[in-house]
Amino acid sequence: MTSQLTQYTKMLHDQHHAFLEGQRHGQKLDDDVTALERQAEALQATVTQSDGSQQSMQQMRGSASDFLQLSFRISRTIDLTQPWLRGGQAQNGITQMRQVAQGTTTIALRVDQYLPVDTQLIDRQTEILEAAVKELHDEFHEHLEGYEVSRHLDVDVEGVETLVEHMHGLAHNKNWGQINFTHRWQDIGQVKQKTAHIESLFVRQAQIGVRTQDWIGIEHSRDAITDVLSSAYLLEHMIRKTQPVQQQQPIRQPIRDTRPLRDRHGHPVDPNRALDRHGHSRDHR
Structure with missing residues (x-):
C-alpha cells in the first residue's frame, strides 16, 4: 500500500503543475504536495527496511502520522483554493486534485490501521x-x-x-x-x-x-x-x-396503530365512548 501512496502523491503533484500553478494558494499547495511526495517515499523506504523491531514500528508510526496530518492539510487547502479559481480547466483540475487527495488519505488511513x-x-x-x-x-x-x-x-x-x-x-x-x-x-x-x-x-x-x-x-x-x-x-x-466511540442507538418510538377501533362484530367503535361497569356503551342505554 505504501507504493500506492507514492503513486498517488506523484499524481497529485502532476495535477498541481498541470492546473494550479500561478493560482491563489498555488505555491502553498506546491510546497505541501512536494513534502507529501517526499514523506510517501520515506514511509515506503521505512516499511521496506523495517525489521519488525519496536524502533522500526515507532519510525513507521511517526512517518505515517506526519503523512496523515499533511494530507489533511492539503485537502483543506484545496477547499480554500477552489473559490478563487477562474476558468473551467482550473475548476476541473481542482476537482481531480480533490479526488486524488481523498484517495491518498484513504490509503494512508489503511496503512495506519496496522500501526499501534x-x-x-x-x-x-x-x-x-x-x-x-x-x-x-x-x-x-x-x-x-x-x-x-x-x-x-x-x-x-x-x-x-x-x-x-x-x-x-x-x-x-x-x-x-x-x-x-x-x-x-x-x-x-x-x-x-x-x-x-x-x-x-x-x-x-x-x-x-x-x-x-x-x-x-x-x-x-x-x-x-x-x-x-x-x-x-x-x-x-x-x-x-x-x-x-460507541455510536448512540436511535431511540425507537412505539408504532401507534392508526386503524379504526372495531368491536367483535366488526362495527366501528368510538374510542372516546363512555362505558358502564358492565362494559356496555352508555350511549345505548
Whole structure:
C-alpha cells in the first residue's frame, strides 16, 4: 500500500503543475504536495527496511502520522483554493486534485490501521496541536488587533489556547490508565467547533476590510487554522483507534396503530365512548 501512496502523491503533484500553478494558494499547495511526495517515499523506504523491531514500528508510526496530518492539510487547502479559481480547466483540475487527495488519505488511513498508538504519540500530537494554536494567537496579535472583531477574536483564541494547554497537561508523560480518552474526545470536538467559529470571525473581518499591510495576516491566520484543524483531526483519529466511540442507538418510538377501533362484530367503535361497569356503551342505554 505504501507504493500506492507514492503513486498517488506523484499524481497529485502532476495535477498541481498541470492546473494550479500561478493560482491563489498555488505555491502553498506546491510546497505541501512536494513534502507529501517526499514523506510517501520515506514511509515506503521505512516499511521496506523495517525489521519488525519496536524502533522500526515507532519510525513507521511517526512517518505515517506526519503523512496523515499533511494530507489533511492539503485537502483543506484545496477547499480554500477552489473559490478563487477562474476558468473551467482550473475548476476541473481542482476537482481531480480533490479526488486524488481523498484517495491518498484513504490509503494512508489503511496503512495506519496496522500501526499501534501509544501515549507518547498522543502526547506528541497534543504538543503539535498546542504549538499550532499558539501560532494562530501570535498571528492575531501581529496583524489583526484594533479591528471590529478583534476583542471577540482575542477572547476566543485565548480560550482555545487554554483548552489545548489543559489537554496537553493531561496527556504529558501519562500511561494508559491515566488518560480519560472520552474526555479528550470531547475536548477535541470543542477545539474543532471553536476553531471553526474563529475562522468565521477572520472571514467576517476580511469582508469588512483590513489595512493593506494586514491582509497577509488574514492569509497567515487561515494557514494557522489549517494547522490547528489538521492536528486536531489526526489527534481525533488516534484516540478513535485507542477507544472507539460507541455510536448512540436511535431511540425507537412505539408504532401507534392508526386503524379504526372495531368491536367483535366488526362495527366501528368510538374510542372516546363512555362505558358502564358492565362494559356496555352508555350511549345505548
